[in-house]
Amino acid sequence: xxxxxxxxxxxxxxxxxxxxxxxxxxxxxxxxxxxxxxxxxxxxxxxxxxxxxxxxxxxxxxxxxxxxxxxxxxxxxxxxxxxxxxxxxxxxxxxxxxxxxxxxxxxxxxxxxxxxxxxxxxxxxxxxxxxxxxxxxxxxxxxxxxxxxxxxxxxxxxxxxxxxxxxxxxxxxxxxxxxxxxxxxxxxxxxxxxxxxxxxxxxxx
Amino acid sequence: xxxxxxxxxxxxxxxxxxxxxxxxxxxxxxxxxxxxxxxxxxxxxxxxxxxxxxxxxxxxxxxxxxxxxxxxxxxxxxxxxxxxxxxxxxxxxxxxxxxxxxxxxxxxxxxxxxxxxxxxxxxxxxxxxxxxxxxxxxxxxxxxxxxxxxxxxxxxxxxxxxxxxxxxxxxxxxxxxxxxxxxxxxxxxxxxxxxxxxxxxxxxx
DNA sequence: TGTACATCAGTGAACGCGCGTTCACTGATGTAC
DNA sequence: TGTACATCAGTGAACGCGCGTTCACTGATGTAC
Numbered sequence: 001x002x003x004x005x006x007x008x009x010x011x012x013x014x015x016x017x018x019x020x021x022x023x024x025x026x027x028x029x030x031x032x033x034x035x036x037x038x039x040x041x042x043x044x045x046x047x048x049x050x051x052x053x054x055x056x057x058x059x060x061x062x063x064x065x066x067x068x069x070x071x072x073x074x075x076x077x078x079x080x081x082x083x084x085x086x087x088x089x090x091x092x093x094x095x096x097x098x099x100x101x102x103x104x105x106x107x108x109x110x111x112x113x114x115x116x117x118x119x120x121x122x123x124x125x126x127x128x129x130x131x132x133x134x135x136x137x138x139x140x141x142x143x144x145x146x147x148x149x150x151x152x153x154x155x156x157x158x159x160x161x162x163x164x165x166x167x168x169x170x171x172x173x174x175x176x177x178x179x180x181x182x183x184x185x186x187x188x189x190x191x192x193x194x195x196x197x198x199x200x201x202x203x204x205x
Numbered sequence: 206x207x208x209x210x211x212x213x214x215x216x217x218x219x220x221x222x223x224x225x226x227x228x229x230x231x232x233x234x235x236x237x238x239x240x241x242x243x244x245x246x247x248x249x250x251x252x253x254x255x256x257x258x259x260x261x262x263x264x265x266x267x268x269x270x271x272x273x274x275x276x277x278x279x280x281x282x283x284x285x286x287x288x289x290x291x292x293x294x295x296x297x298x299x300x301x302x303x304x305x306x307x308x309x310x311x312x313x314x315x316x317x318x319x320x321x322x323x324x325x326x327x328x329x330x331x332x333x334x335x336x337x338x339x340x341x342x343x344x345x346x347x348x349x350x351x352x353x354x355x356x357x358x359x360x361x362x363x364x365x366x367x368x369x370x371x372x373x374x375x376x377x378x379x380x381x382x383x384x385x386x387x388x389x390x391x392x393x394x395x396x397x398x399x400x401x402x403x404x405x406x407x408x409x410x
Numbered sequence: 411t412g413t414a415c416a417t418c419a420g421t422g423a424a425c426g427c428g429c430g431t432t433c434a435c436t437g438a439t440g441t442a443c
Numbered sequence: 444t445g446t447a448c449a450t451c452a453g454t455g456a457a458c459g460c461g462c463g464t465t466c467a468c469t470g471a472t473g474t475a476c
Binding site: 027028029110111113150153154155157158160161162163164165166168169170180181186187189190192193194195196197198 | 232233234315316318355358359360362363365366367368369370371373374375385386391392394395397398399400401402403
Binding site for chain 1: 428429430431432433437438439
């Protein structure tokens with residue numbers, strides 16, 4: 001497959017990567033279709049051969065992000081089987097790890113303002129990611145003292161919320177808030193305390 | 206004080222309110238200085254009599270938001286004294302309540318991309334809000350089984366993170382994620398489980 | 411009470427800019443014969 | 444193997460737009476006398 005010339009060869013993916021790079025460098029607001037085209041070494045008009053427009057390009061970047069994210073969580077989940085607890089904790093940690101490793105994708109997914117329902121492909125990818133976390137939560141649910149266990153989707157949402165909050169407030173410098181603790185420690189301890197509250201960890205100390 | 210005429214009378218505040226209204230309606234990206242001026246019934250150039258520019262205007266909106274936010278938390282804190290537990294829970298709930306009641310301010314504060322350190326006044330207002338939550342956490346800290354209590358700033362951060370995460374993922378429709386539960390319930394139960402993990406609530410069931 | 415004048419909030423025209431998007435085109439690629 | 448041709452990815456010029464920002468100005472306000 002030719003790399004360069006009049007025909008680019010793989011422009012679609014090159015545009016996605018240019019977009020990710022720009023989003024990471026300048027925030028979701030700073031990203032423009034024209035600049036992405038320039039970065040990919042191509043005229044702005046060429047973008048329209050591959051995408052419907054600016055939003056569609058961001059949506060594709062987000063979609064690829066969700067796929068990577070889901071893979072990462074799936075991998076973490078598999079790795080720590082058969083311990084439902086360890087697997088659940090690992091999928092939570094994967095959230096922060098993903099935000100750190102792939103900030104461009106993360107921003108496209110969660111901060112760009114593009115709705116997860118913009119395209120069916122994007123919605124599917126996002127749903128798959130969510131399902132993995134929910135499965136881990138369902139596994140764990142079995143181990144909760146029988147009577148009065150909360151629905152699995154509920155504490156999956158709790159952990160997701162805390163993970164997201166830690167990332168937004170302390171791992172990304174967006175609001176300029178100084179982190180009192182390393183985000184990884186903060187999330188680890190927060191989830192630990194939460195799981196203790198569920199009766200899943202012994203009050204060890 | 207005259208309301209209308211060649212001289213506006215209270216343009217500065219009118220611009221802040223126009224900005225808030227636009228930010229709420231169109232997102233942080235959709236807001237423009239020119240449109241805020243138009244909304245306030247004034248030429249774009251007039252804005253420069255009162256603000257250094259677009260960012261400065263958003264910063265002032267955010268500052269007013271932090272002041273209201275701090276007042277709201279302070280009020281909640283005072284109301285539930287002397288119960289450290291109730292006061293702490295109330296300040297946490299205040300976060301979600303604020304996001305609901307004042308979405309424009311909330312966006313200016315947390316989603317606009319304006320750094321909290323942009324102006325000293327903004328930094329002060331944000332610091333005051335943070336301190337109130339941290340004081341509530343410190344009060345509560347006294348009640349934690351003596352040996353091995355985590356630092357107060359740590360579980361203040363945990364609660365803040367979960368509150369923020371719930372708001373971002375489930376209370377605002379930004380990512381288009383459908384909420385499995387009413388955000389208020391989700392936050393309430395999440396914080397409840399967390400506090401149980403700290404040994405502050407009896408395993409009642 | 412009336413007049414002259416300083417202040418300064420808001421005007422309106424103008425600027426250069428990058429944006430997203432369109433269009434008729436061009437020329438590289440790959441296939442049919 | 445060589446030639447004709449269809450395909451279609453990318454060009455480049457052009458568009459209208461709203462943006463943030465500047466500038467010399469105008470006219471309402473409020474104060475000094």
